[in-house]
Amino acid sequence: MKLLVIGSGGREHAIAKKFTESSLVETVYCAKGNIGMKKDGIQLVDIAENDHQALIHFAKSEKIAWTFIGPEIALFEGLVDAFDKVGLKVFGPNKKAADLECSKQFAKDLMKKYAIPTAAYEIFEDYHAALAYVEEQGVPIVIKADGLAAGKGVVVAMTLMEATNALSEMLLKGKFAAGKPKVVIEEYLEGEEFSLFALVNGTKYYYTGVAQDHKRAYDGDKGPNTGGMGAYSPVPQVSDALIQEVLETVIKPTVNAMVAEARPFKGVIYAGLMMTKKGLRVIEFNARFGDPETQVILNQLDSDLAQVIDDILNGKDPVIKLHTDRYTLGVVVAAEGYPEKTITDIPLPQMNIAGSGCTIYHAGMKQGKSCLISDGGRIFFVAAQGSTLKEAQDKAYHYLTNNPIAHTFYRFDIGEQAIQFTK
Structure with a gap:
């Protein structure tokens, strides 16, 4: 079969490369991809990820079996909805389901409603009200822009000055805002941070591994937040018992909640987590594989990824094996x-x-x-x-x-x- 991957970064390189290793796959295309992918036999397609009609035309003309969407912006802009509308198979959540990542307010409210463990929070649109809340709560405190921010819309403010600057950037200057600026202000958590990945189809979910990312730009977790500066998998600090706890108390209730809210999820759920002294907490959800976590997670996958996704799209339970010796x-x-x-x-x-x-x-x-x-x-x-x-x-x-x-x-x-x- 022929497959199409949407995106251009290292994450999409890792996904497309994994697909090329499948005996089921004849050709892997990537739109737009990047020139470095060509060495692995990935065919580049010069179509932007927001050009829905051109992507649909390409998928139809090349008889693409199904499409895998890498980046969050394509999900936010409804590419899955566009493919679904014309009957093309695609792996990724539709626009409503992608709110699990694209709207921090939706995600926090969902967790609160369905008793999924997360940090205490309040939501603000007004700068002065937000600042008053921060002054009342004290620092350190976490400030998140509501919406997509490519992994950079979170400020862990250790001082009141840092918090004030973050609120000014996000609420007064509208940094990261697609519409009316809004922030989620959360309690500061301390503990072991890690990410868990699951492939999802409705109420069914399949564990795909854990990783730990390094978000800060410089050694010792110093400097500004980035999209990620490195990662590893598995995470020795995360026990099998903790993984099972995440699946039972986070992933299972989340996929069931999305169905209950008439937003059934299909695609990758990435749970950003922290084990604190008070127990497990969800920091955030992403509605796709992370970058750079994908590049280490897929190296730990001892299964045919194309077969796995094909099975899920066709309503079958896939066989997912992870390497345990490396x-x-x-x-x-x-x-x-x-x-x-x-x-x-x-x-x-x-x-x-x-x-x-x-x-x-x-x-x-x-x-x-x-x-x-x-x-x-x-x-x-x-x-x-x-x-x-x-x-x-x-x-x-x-x-x-x-x-x-x-x-x-x-x-x-x-x-x-x-x-x-x-x-």
Whole structure:
């Protein structure tokens, strides 16, 4: 069968690459994709993810068996609805179901209504009321822009000045707002943070692994929030018992709640979680695979992903097996200035991974006059596997140390806390 993946980043590279490994799959297309994907035999399609009619025409003309949607913006803009309307199979939630991610207010209200554990919160549209609430509650406190923000719309304010600045940016200046600005202000939680992924079809859900992302730009979890600077899977600090607790107290009631609210979910649910001293709490939901978590999660998947998705779309229970004898760890290489004033058009050398034990997932890059050049904040992701997390970490950093690129940076401590935990 022929498959179409929507998106252009490292996440979509990982998904499309996994599909190419299936004996069921003849061709994998990616719209628009990026030039780095071509080395893995992925066919690029020069159609923007918001050009619904062109994507529908392509899927029909190429007899695409089904389409997998990677990025949240395509879900928010109703691409699934457009495909559903013309009878094309697609894996991803429709616009109403995607509110689980696209509206933080909807997600928080859903969790409150159905007793799904989450941080205490209030919602504000007025700057002065929001500021008064923050002053009353005290810091640290968490401020989230309501809506899509590419992983950057969350401020963990440790001081009143940080909170004031965040409220000003989000409510007065409308940063991240598609319509009327709105914020969710939550209690500050402390504990072990991790992400759990499940493939969902209505009330059925299938566990697909756990990962830990590193959101802050710099070592020691310093600097601004980013879309993610590295990840690893599995997470030694997360026991099998805790995974079962998440499935029973978070995933199961959430998928049932979405059905009860007439928003049945089909696609990937990504639960951002924290184990606190008071118990498990949901930080957020995403309605798709994360980036860069996908690049490590799919390396841990010991099943044919195309077969798994095909089974779910056809109402069958898939067989999902995860590797239990290895770890995957990966590091994002980003352009100087990311995530704020990012340097562009950085010349990129040919990336020779032969003998390194690493896999490279390409993201923000394009063809320049004489070589590839950067085209975004996060340029590529170096993933490595090992029988221990330390072995995987050593492989990834050995490659990065020996292949430096001017005007780029990366974190040097991905997975370090987990490695210390296992000692």
